[in-house]
Amino acid sequence: MTRRNLRIAVGVVVAAAALYAPYYFGPSINQELSRALYFAIAAMGLNLLTGFNGQVSIGHGAFFGVGAFTTAILMDSYSWTFELTIPVAALLAALVGVAVGVPALRVRGLYLALVTLGLAVLFPRLGQRFIEGTGGVALIRPSRRGFDSLIDGLANDQWQYLETLAIAALLFLLAWNLTRSRVGRAMIAVRDQEVAASTVGISIARVKVGTFALSAAYAGVAGSLSVMIDRAADATDPILAFRNSIEFLVAVVIGGAATIAGPAVGALVLILLRRETNGLIEGKEMLSPAIFGAALIAMIFVLPGGVVGGLRKLTDRVLPEHPRPKENP
Amino acid sequence: MELFFRYLLNGIGNGAVYALVALALVLIFRSTGLLNLAQGEMALFSTYFAWKLTDLGLAIVPTIAIAVVASMFGGALIERTLIRPVHGPDKSPLNVLIVMLGLFLGLNALAQLIFSDDAEPMPKPWPTVASPGDPVGRNARFAEVGGVPISWSVVALLLSLIVLAGLLYLLFQRTKLGLMLRAAASNPASARLVGINSSNMLMLGWALAAGLGAVAGVLAAADRGSVNPGLMAVVLVYAFAAAALGGFDSPIGAVVGAMIVAIAEAMTIGYVKALSTIELVVPFGLILLVLLVRPTGLFGRKVVERV
Numbered sequence: 001m002t003r004r005n006l007r008i009a010v011g012v013v014v015a016a017a018a019l020y021a022p023y024y025f026g027p028s029i030n031q032e033l034s035r036a037l038y039f040a041i042a043a044m045g046l047n048l049l050t051g052f053n054g055q056v057s058i059g060h061g062a063f064f065g066v067g068a069f070t071t072a073i074l075m076d077s078y079s080w081t082f083e084l085t086i087p088v089a090a091l092l093a094a095l096v097g098v099a100v101g102v103p104a105l106r107v108r109g110l111y112l113a114l115v116t117l118g119l120a121v122l123f124p125r126l127g128q129r130f131i132e133g134t135g136g137v138a139l140i141r142p143s144r145r146g147f148d149s150l151i152d153g154l155a156n157d158q159w160q161y162l163e164t165l166a167i168a169a170l171l172f173l174l175a176w177n178l179t180r181s182r183v184g185r186a187m188i189a190v191r192d193q194e195v196a197a198s199t200v201g202i203s204i205a206r207v208k209v210g211t212f213a214l215s216a217a218y219a220g221v222a223g224s225l226s227v228m229i230d231r232a233a234d235a236t237d238p239i240l241a242f243r244n245s246i247e248f249l250v251a252v253v254i255g256g257a258a259t260i261a262g263p264a265v266g267a268l269v270l271i272l273l274r275r276e277t278n279g280l281i282e283g284k285e286m287l288s289p290a291i292f293g294a295a296l297i298a299m300i301f302v303l304p305g306g307v308v309g310g311l312r313k314l315t316d317r318v319l320p321e322h323p324r325p326k327e328n329p
Numbered sequence: 330m331e332l333f334f335r336y337l338l339n340g341i342g343n344g345a346v347y348a349l350v351a352l353a354l355v356l357i358f359r360s361t362g363l364l365n366l367a368q369g370e371m372a373l374f375s376t377y378f379a380w381k382l383t384d385l386g387l388a389i390v391p392t393i394a395i396a397v398v399a400s401m402f403g404g405a406l407i408e409r410t411l412i413r414p415v416h417g418p419d420k421s422p423l424n425v426l427i428v429m430l431g432l433f434l435g436l437n438a439l440a441q442l443i444f445s446d447d448a449e450p451m452p453k454p455w456p457t458v459a460s461p462g463d464p465v466g467r468n469a470r471f472a473e474v475g476g477v478p479i480s481w482s483v484v485a486l487l488l489s490l491i492v493l494a495g496l497l498y499l500l501f502q503r504t505k506l507g508l509m510l511r512a513a514a515s516n517p518a519s520a521r522l523v524g525i526n527s528s529n530m531l532m533l534g535w536a537l538a539a540g541l542g543a544v545a546g547v548l549a550a551a552d553r554g555s556v557n558p559g560l561m562a563v564v565l566v567y568a569f570a571a572a573a574l575g576g577f578d579s580p581i582g583a584v585v586g587a588m589i590v591a592i593a594e595a596m597t598i599g600y601v602k603a604l605s606t607i608e609l610v611v612p613f614g615l616i617l618l619v620l621l622v623r624p625t626g627l628f629g630r631k632v633v634e635r636v
Contacts, residue, residue, distance in 0.1 A: 109426075290438035294435055
């Protein structure tokens, strides 16, 4: 079996499983799986920025929040159809991304992490100040009617899962093609050697700000979808945006930075971990952050390429991409 | 005018706590070039540890001493086991960042799992007088100048800052160990050539930072009357703003920056009603402004980057 066939076989099995899952599981698991899907989209956005372009952000929870509130407000106050709000959410998040990406040109590495951290901490406070939702708090619940299944024979949870899956598949395909294109190679070149990249004619500023905008748009779409799955846009919790930011990064690192499948694998692992550890110790919700923290550190030490990177190494061993040429006798 | 001085004193009290954390950040930045994102949660862990000691009946002053020593060992351990293997000029900065984020999440969660996930009372290492409107005695007054009461907490916080900053100054400028620390920070390779164990110096830098963080955490908790799991996250933000403003490699800058940031915060809370509840905009505005306009801060040195 060649690598190519293996890849196709894995792809077919995963696609079949993803399509069959909503019929196999019940509504509660379907909701968790949908959650993993929108998490995967946000993680992919962060992966484009951090994995492929080398700009670290721990503020993507804010872009996610912008997307969520765009959708929630448009549906709640202006009675838009849910699907139409998604591009608007992406666009607004991208605009905020540009607003952050331009100053980010001046700072890099840990300083950039610091600035984006500020974004995540600030977002819920701005939300609490300027958004008047249900009962005067920064929480908007659009009518659940807006997310009802449009196809007879599909229950609401199945419809929501499949819709999220379709959008996720589209965005992953886009990312896959992008990273193998001219633009994608420019992104990687800027990550690896900024000076060298600029000497071969890549506009560093354009690539960096563009990646920031695209990455933020992914997070915005994820936020928009989260309104459908979690049924609310929420800024009442002061650390929610920060926690989301960290969890996106956890998903990228666990799955494997700068890989295409990584964010999806990481998001699934993360959601399952969170589900399994919640309520494991009575009255203590702190177990999952403790595990995430330990997992982050352990991954860096044990499996720096993440799950996908590790699997790739394994297949390299078993099925070398270029079989070793036989030595002539 | 009286109100103005009240705000000013509030600012100075908070500024002392921010300055201690900012000093810890500067210590680590000078020796390793890292912005320690986990500094706040390291301090939080120490603070909960200290609360546990007082809960077991220990007086507050020996508690602080024990917490500082234990934190220094903890800081050294973290540097040696977790930071060193992933940090170096030839390694990706992403890895060390992720390890620090892991520490950030893990230490906060661990403090809650081991000690308590609730707000817990922290006794004050300064005289208190409880009054009907002030059950924890936060505002027990030390003196009154022109109608403005100066509370014991402000005096104690400021005094702690002066003593600790003075001790650090003596350590770095007047002892052989300090000279070795400075040599290892400014040029590790050359320091090694003259017989200084640079890697031990890095470890000592982290230990000192962890000890400072412990003092800052306990004082912050004592000033507010209790320690809670979110205590240090906000303090860390202000400390980062302070260190950015002063220049990440300047201890004097950290102290001056902390006072500016804290007084700006107090004045914002006092006078700018439009920013009520979002006074956190102030430190972030400052961080962004400084990083954009003058990345070296007020007192920092310019670093020349070679390609």
